[in-house]
Amino acid sequence: MEELQRIARAQHGDDQALAELLQDNYSFLMKYLMKVTMNPTLAEDLTQETMMKCIEKISLYNGESKFSSWMITIATRLYMDQMRRKKVEERWREQQHAFKKMQWQLQHQQEAWTEAIEALAVLGYEWRLPILLKHYYGYAYDEIAIMMDIPLGTVKSRVFNGLQQLRKELKQDEQENEEG
Structure with a gap:
């Protein structure tokens, strides 16, 4: 099914169409957030939070950008808000084990580090x-x-x-x- 049709159905309350949209974009979003956050746990949390926001706000998606771009916009803003609020990055830099864990995970996922x-x-x-x-x-x-x-x-x-x-x-x- 074409993405635009899924979006329209999701906006009209079709939970299956919404689930398919989110599933189709999950990996892309997670990889983006892994690179942005440099912290696998934070990336996972932000991915989940972004998915929840997409569910809540699907009716506001206007089609001006690709659905994946809309999701990245939401994820980016959530991350920036979190960074401003909690200053997570400063604490993360003090915890070098998170950096090593990310290196290990990426290497084991066959991604170039x-x-x-x-x-x-x-x-x-x-x-x-x-x-x-x-x-x-x-x-x-x-x-x-x-x-x-x-x-x-x-x-x-x-x-x-x-x-x-x-x-x-x-x-x-x-x-x-x-x-x-």
């Missing part, structure tokens, strides 16, 4: 989010601004400055590897 992903983990979420959305998922700057609910210029600045920080981090890692 690249130096770039490791360097991304060092960045604050304010820079990591727009970089992932732009360069990994291919969203346009204006789409990212909407998803993150920040001005377009801020998105461009964060992508530019975040990439500068990434390059610096990767260059330092390369020099350390050459010396060590």
Whole structure:
């Protein structure tokens, strides 16, 4: 069944259509949140919370973007709210075992754990989010601004400055590897 038909049916109360929509997008959303949060437990929690929001707000989906983009927008805002409220990232950085657990999980899921992903983990979420959305998922700057609910210029600045920080981090890692 075509996604648009499922959406229309879900908006009219068809629980099966809604369940299929969420199931079709679960893996995509979870992988996105794993990269954004760098924390498997937090990614799982946010995925579940996003799914609940989608269930609650399905009637508000207007079709202006892809359904998966709508879900990413919800997930992104939930993550940003949580980061502002609880300052989870600062505590996570103190708990390096979560980082090692994520590395282990990704390696066992046959996903590449690249130096770039490791360097991304060092960045604050304010820079990591727009970089992932732009360069990994291919969203346009204006789409990212909407998803993150920040001005377009801020998105461009964060992508530019975040990439500068990434390059610096990767260059330092390369020099350390050459010396060590």
